[in-house]
Amino acid sequence: MVTKIGVREAIKNFNDLPTKLNLSHTEEDNFFPEWNEELAKITEGEKTAITRIKQRYDYHRSSSLLLEGTINLLVVFPLLEVAGFLDPPFRIKSPESVELIIEDADQTIIRGLIDVLVVKNSLWVLVIESKRNSIPVAAALPQILAYMMANSESQQTIYGMVTNGDSFLFLKLNKQETSQYDLSREFSLLPRKHELSQVLKILKKLGEL
Numbered sequence: 398m399v400t401k402i403g404v405r406e407a408i409k410n411f412n413d414l415p416t417k418l419n420l421s422h423t424e425e426d427n428f429f430p431e432w433n434e435e436l437a438k439i440t441e442g443e444k445t446a447i448t449r450i451k452q453r454y455d456y457h458r459s460s461s462l463l464l465e466g467t468i469n470l471l472v473v474f475p476l477l478e479v480a481g482f483l484d485p486p487f488r489i490k491s492p493e494s495v496e497l498i499i500e501d502a503d504q505t506i507i508r509g510l511i512d513v514l515v516v517k518n519s520l521w522v523l524v525i526e527s528k529r530n531s532i533p534v535a536a537a538l539p540q541i542l543a544y545m546m547a548n549s550e551s552q553q554t555i556y557g558m559v560t561n562g563d564s565f566l567f568l569k570l571n572k573q574e575t576s577q578y579d580l581s582r583e584f585s586l587l588p589r590k591h592e593l594s595q596v597l598k599i600l601k602k603l604g605e606l
Contacts, residue, residue: 432581437601
């Protein structure tokens, strides 16, 4: 399994994806319907679990930004459990974390990590940890896509969920001779009317696939 690919040196932005990885953002409107069409339904018990996850997150998030381990503990693993990914036939692997370095608008270097969980090689759950201030999920996508492309054990079609704790984004990557990807919209965990239920519906839909 490839875990050290020099991503931060090779892939710095979206423009590097087609030139260095032969990976482009698809122009097909129906490339990634899985995130918003015929979504799985959630039960009353799952709604209760979602409410509990949100309450715990709000309590701990109110005092500071959360590091990757805490985000996993409070949000990611409970979501995967409710969606059924911790039980057969699914298996979770944990490759090494990948260092993430992003230059913000003020030319300041932000260091972080991408912590990776892989569910049966076809669903990637990626948690972005920032040591200093929160890295937007969109800013980390070029390096995340490069890491997924470089992994030799990944299947041809790969789905991903990326989160920094405050927001979630889903992606679909199709590895071919000319590879393509597409993204969902961003789902927020911060507002009072949070979108965790929608995140769970999409996870369950991907599990059904």
